[in-house]
Amino acid sequence: MHNFDFVKPSSIADAVKALSGDGAQALSGGQTLTPTLKQRLAQPSVLVSLTGIAEMKGVCMGADGLSIGAATPHAVVAREAAKDYPGLAALAGGIGDPAVRNRGTIGGSLANNDPAACYPAGVLGSGATIVTNKRKIAADDYFQGMFTTALDEGEIITGVTFPVPQKAAYVKFNQPASRFALTGVFVAKFAGGVRVAVTGASNNGVFRWTEAEAALSANFAAAAVEGLTVSPEDMIGDLHGTPEYRAHLVKVLTKRAVAAAH
Amino acid sequence: MPKDTGIGASSKRREDIRFLSGLGNYTDDMQVAGQAHAVFVRSTVAHGRIKSVGTKTALGMPGVLAVFTGEDFKDVGGNPAGWLINSRDGTPMKEPKRPVLAHGKVRHVGDAYAAVVAETLQQAKDAAQVISDETEIEELPAIIDMAQALADSSNRVHDEISDNQCFDWGWIEDNRAAVDAAFKSAPHVTTLELVNNRLVPNAMEPRASIGEYFPGTGDYKLTTTSQNPHLTRLLVAAFVMGIPENKLQVVAPDVGGGFGSKIYHYGEEALVLAAAKQIKRPVKWTAERSESFLSDAHGRDHVTKIELACDKEGNFLAFRTATLANVGAYLSNFSTATPTFLHGTLMAGPYKVPHVYVNVKTVFTNTAPVDAYRGAGRPEATYSLERVIDKMCRELDLDPFEVRRKNFITTDMFPYTTPVGLAYDTGDYHATLDKAMELADVAGFEKRRAASAAKGKLRGMGLSTWIEACGIAPSHLVGVLGARVGLYDAATVRVNATGNISVMVGAHSHGQGHETVFAQVVAEQLGVPESSIEIVHGDTSKIPFGMGSYGSRSLAVCGSAMTKAVDKIIAKGKKIAAHMLEAAEGDITFADGKFSVAGTDKAKTFGEIAFSAYVPHNYPLETLEPGLEETAFYDPANFTYPAGAYICEVEVDAETGKVEIASFTCADDFGNVMNPMIVEGQVHGGVGQGIGQALLENTSYDENGQLLTGSYMDYAMPRADDVPFYVVDASCATPCTHNPLGVKGCGEAGAIGSPPAVVNAVIDALHRGGHKVAHIDMPVSPARVWSAMNA
Amino acid sequence: MTTVTMTVNGKTVTGEVEGRTLLSGFLREGLGLTGTHIGCDTSQCGACVVHVDGKAVKSCTMFALDAAGATVKTIEGMANADGSLSVIQQSFQDHHGLQCGFCTPGMVMSSAALLAENPKPTEAEVRHYLEGNICRCTGYHNIVKAVLAASGQDVPAVAAE
Incomplete structure (x- = not known):
């Protein structure tokens, strides 16, 4: 990989400052970025590690819901969110493998917005709020297609706040090689309705399956989505599955997530 | 009572201590003083004409010591194919030169056309990037599909080979008419077209090489990730570089797996030697995994049509196959033997089928070279046979177990000569099938199926009965078949003056545990503790000669050489003992580490004899040389023929198409077993790879020749949660009749027998679930299963 | 160049x-x-798994400077104080949980991390935990067995479940 300066600020303010320089790039665990750098697909002049910032770490329950610091590793979320938001904790506990979960962070995952990542489904499915150093962004506004988000240049995610649903579950069907989601569905049942978010399937990245949301809001049972169909249009087709297969999985996994929700 | 030492004991592996302590010594672990780093510049297009290689800027970059291109090696020899195969019409195969670095054309993505040597790895990489950017290659249409390659002579991988065909081989051509006649008159014919999927071997240690040159003596040293250092030395010396064999030392230190991919000599090895000589410093290269995917020899990649002729009761009358075998862009060292003599000769399986004919066309394409990968040709043969038999059973509504049983060669028929030219010496195929059925509880299947159904899963059971020819190989026979080398092996047993023993073996251990097992064998023979024996391998300067480890040959061939060398030690020891004990040589017996005069209590220990050989004060010097060291070469009289029966049960999730292995049972006949623990481990590993081939592993090139599965992000390696605990058994042993230990070989078995068992089980599950799916090509991925179910 | 300091194997x-x-x-x-x-x-x-501050991480996916001040343990630091193999290492030898040895250090480090988190894992938990460690030699059978045995569980009983 190309060389760069490595800095590890201990406050958000210092991180923002470091990232304002030319060619600076944030590193938040690096489980995706590091392999990218090895391939020389990115060429930052400064890499700013965000994992040394104490105020960006931790899981805590508050009035707005469950807040997770952006630099919190998946393994910590899996452990510490288990009581307050078990569906989300289980999602975090299923990302990558244990070593990846010890380094990868929620902020890093959301900033990258890989179309097959798990967290975007949990965040969109929960209707969470992404908190940055500048503003708060609703999940519905945040995800803007594969690897594209509402973040501005130099903007840092500092945390995510999740309203906690009555019931939720995430069901992932692994891509057999990478074990990212070939398709993954997050279902969350709130008092005001159901949200269904799908990752891995669409060329447009994570999306809400609104027909299923309507059906499940009326009747939160797997049978409620039985009559629905998912269009394969705009679904990803690759050697691990056709668009039709992914479309099919969306429905199967939604039913399973509904059945598993607790 | 299991033994705790010697032959048959599950001795713990001595090599494990260093591996478990982080003290292994793999090639990349070595830092040779003054070493520089080589990086290869690889083609990003599958097929192209090199207009210019952009070396100029790179030569001036920081730390760059040298840059090489194909031009620098255009006058050295090519890396040869080890087997000459003749086409059906008698013409010899086409053998394009395989250069150290591509010259004139690049022929696959990853084809190295230049190399940079620099002070640091990063400097070399920086320069390689610049060369890549500044090189001009005129892209040509990629030749990927085999059938298209044969049909279209306007586009050629090698300009001089008009039809992209290496050879068109018939086995056995003289039998063809009789086979065709058998099909014409057969009451039933089952036909199946299938793909044996291309695999990337993926030894966990990527290839690496360090070249050294010693100007004072003109000697070279190559440290490299090889399964056979002597073969590499031979190829580099005699064919590629012209370095005198006695000026080149090849060392294969700890090697992290091979599975075939490290048999072959690769251009990177020649480059580091040439570079070391030019810059007069050691030069090191280590592949990154993405580089391994592009440049290691791949495996399998056959497209086959197989036909089975039989009567209505399922008695086999004939097999006939037509296969296209991909050799990739260049001929790798064993690539012409793998689809022919390691494949066609096995096409009778363990069955008393009277007529067999095999046709294989090998095709050049703009893909990485394809060569032997664990099993090499025999998995392809077994898969074709066991799948078509399974299909026939379904067509005729016959029991697959009974069909195998009625067609097996029976124990009274050995030695048995097959219609494809092999002479099986011994076996008991009914015994292994019975054992597998007992261990797999075939009788209880219906109950398990019902339990799976209650969970919403489709359960199926698949059978595969397999045989292979290994213990490679009798030189006289392979010579007739086109081999350009002998396939004997060698060992030296050196009894040191203090009585401990060094055994230098030509076999190379890269996971097989030779350091432990070979010591067990020698300990048994000499009646001395295993701990007094050291096995030395992997260094041409220390061991006499050897053809290395592959083809389940180490114990059957090299172990036999070792055993013969020990016999010579004992014979000499008897002479020494006769002198010391003042007895006739014929009266000396050797047992339990002691030389005794028969019928007396007069005896000398092994240690006393060894001491006497090196301190010959009371010694028959007039008739016997001092010292106690013997070398033996062993050339096997025949192949060995391990065989077995594998039963797989799967559960299929009908909604997603995902297949889970519910159980996997193996009953094998490996002949005599030296270390049961290690034999079981070999089977586990082979089955794991076979399940990988059946369910997960797919090597996919797009139409432009880009490798779509070039990393673990897209090439699905079996993980711990993809496989179950396996049930393995090797108790149905019929010892090999022609080697001293009665061993047959176990390294490849699992990878040979398992893929058809898995696929047969999946098809069975689908049929039981009402889905009349005739066949699904490997890997039987969830998406493919789902598509087949919903076709 | 930057100076980095950390604690490695004590x-x-x-x-x-x-x-x-x-x-x-x-x-x-x-x-x-x-x-x-x-x-x-x-x-x-x-294959590169080490422990950083007690957690298994892939050392090829962490920058050295990100480990400044951390406590790192590698396979070389796994043996007992007297130099003998630790329980998990010994179990890999006892149960033939390695062949070529290349994946072994990472496999041992991941297994040790698992047992630290979950002293009596089930077979399924072992297999799931090791999904980030690829072995090409063993088919995983004896690795899983070694980890279960190192946890003090009766392996055949667990395997039969």
């Missing part, structure tokens, strides 16, 4: 590294601890 070590120097590179080339292996470049194979 010793304080200091070295000069670049920004891009990976922890694996610092361990292997900087400290000569070549037991930590590099088997891939996409953070999948796990």
Whole structure:
């Protein structure tokens, strides 16, 4: 990989400052970025590690819901969110493998917005709020297609706040090689309705399956989505599955997530 | 009572201590003083004409010591194919030169056309990037599909080979008419077209090489990730570089797996030697995994049509196959033997089928070279046979177990000569099938199926009965078949003056545990503790000669050489003992580490004899040389023929198409077993790879020749949660009749027998679930299963 | 170049590294601890797993400077104080949980991390936990067995479940 300066600020303010320089790039665990750098697909002049910032770490329950610091590793979320938001904790506990979960962070995952990542489904499915150093962004506004988000240049995610649903579950069907989601569905049942978010399937990245949301809001049972169909249009087709297969999985996994929700 | 030492004991592996302590010594672990780093510049297009290689800027970059291109090696020899195969019409195969670095054309993505040597790895990489950017290659249409390659002579991988065909081989051509006649008159014919999927071997240690040159003596040293250092030395010396064999030392230190991919000599090895000589410093290269995917020899990649002729009761009358075998862009060292003599000769399986004919066309394409990968040709043969038999059973509504049983060669028929030219010496195929059925509880299947159904899963059971020819190989026979080398092996047993023993073996251990097992064998023979024996391998300067480890040959061939060398030690020891004990040589017996005069209590220990050989004060010097060291070469009289029966049960999730292995049972006949623990481990590993081939592993090139599965992000390696605990058994042993230990070989078995068992089980599950799916090509991925179910 | 200091296998070590120097590179080339292996470049194979502040991490996917001040344990630091193999290492030998040995250091480090988190894992938990460690030799059978045995469980009983 190309060389760069490595800095590890201990406050958000210092991180923002470091990232304002030319060619600076944030590193938040690096489980995706590091392999990218090895391939020389990115060429930052400064890499700013965000994992040394104490105020960006931790899981805590508050009035707005469950807040997770952006630099919190998946393994910590899996452990510490288990009581307050078990569906989300289980999602975090299923990302990558244990070593990846010890380094990868929620902020890093959301900033990258890989179309097959798990967290975007949990965040969109929960209707969470992404908190940055500048503003708060609703999940519905945040995800803007594969690897594209509402973040501005130099903007840092500092945390995510999740309203906690009555019931939720995430069901992932692994891509057999990478074990990212070939398709993954997050279902969350709130008092005001159901949200269904799908990752891995669409060329447009994570999306809400609104027909299923309507059906499940009326009747939160797997049978409620039985009559629905998912269009394969705009679904990803690759050697691990056709668009039709992914479309099919969306429905199967939604039913399973509904059945598993607790 | 299991033994705790010697032959048959599950001795713990001595090599494990260093591996478990982080003290292994793999090639990349070595830092040779003054070493520089080589990086290869690889083609990003599958097929192209090199207009210019952009070396100029790179030569001036920081730390760059040298840059090489194909031009620098255009006058050295090519890396040869080890087997000459003749086409059906008698013409010899086409053998394009395989250069150290591509010259004139690049022929696959990853084809190295230049190399940079620099002070640091990063400097070399920086320069390689610049060369890549500044090189001009005129892209040509990629030749990927085999059938298209044969049909279209306007586009050629090698300009001089008009039809992209290496050879068109018939086995056995003289039998063809009789086979065709058998099909014409057969009451039933089952036909199946299938793909044996291309695999990337993926030894966990990527290839690496360090070249050294010693100007004072003109000697070279190559440290490299090889399964056979002597073969590499031979190829580099005699064919590629012209370095005198006695000026080149090849060392294969700890090697992290091979599975075939490290048999072959690769251009990177020649480059580091040439570079070391030019810059007069050691030069090191280590592949990154993405580089391994592009440049290691791949495996399998056959497209086959197989036909089975039989009567209505399922008695086999004939097999006939037509296969296209991909050799990739260049001929790798064993690539012409793998689809022919390691494949066609096995096409009778363990069955008393009277007529067999095999046709294989090998095709050049703009893909990485394809060569032997664990099993090499025999998995392809077994898969074709066991799948078509399974299909026939379904067509005729016959029991697959009974069909195998009625067609097996029976124990009274050995030695048995097959219609494809092999002479099986011994076996008991009914015994292994019975054992597998007992261990797999075939009788209880219906109950398990019902339990799976209650969970919403489709359960199926698949059978595969397999045989292979290994213990490679009798030189006289392979010579007739086109081999350009002998396939004997060698060992030296050196009894040191203090009585401990060094055994230098030509076999190379890269996971097989030779350091432990070979010591067990020698300990048994000499009646001395295993701990007094050291096995030395992997260094041409220390061991006499050897053809290395592959083809389940180490114990059957090299172990036999070792055993013969020990016999010579004992014979000499008897002479020494006769002198010391003042007895006739014929009266000396050797047992339990002691030389005794028969019928007396007069005896000398092994240690006393060894001491006497090196301190010959009371010694028959007039008739016997001092010292106690013997070398033996062993050339096997025949192949060995391990065989077995594998039963797989799967559960299929009908909604997603995902297949889970519910159980996997193996009953094998490996002949005599030296270390049961290690034999079981070999089977586990082979089955794991076979399940990988059946369910997960797919090597996919797009139409432009880009490798779509070039990393673990897209090439699905079996993980711990993809496989179950396996049930393995090797108790149905019929010892090999022609080697001293009665061993047959176990390294490849699992990878040979398992893929058809898995696929047969999946098809069975689908049929039981009402889905009349005739066949699904490997890997039987969830998406493919789902598509087949919903076709 | 930047100076980095960390504790590796109980010793304080200091070295000069670049920004891009990976922890694996610092361990292997900087400290000569070549037991930590590099088997891939996409953070999948796990041959490079070490413990950083008690947690299993892929050292090829962490920069050396990100480990400044951390406590790192590698395969070379796994033996007992008297030099004998630790329980998990010994169990790998006893149950033939390794063949070529290349994935072994990472496999041992991941297994040790599992047992620290979950002292009596089920077979399924072992298999799931090791999904980030690829072995090409063993078919995983004896690795899973070794981990279960190291946890003090009766292996055949667990295997039969």
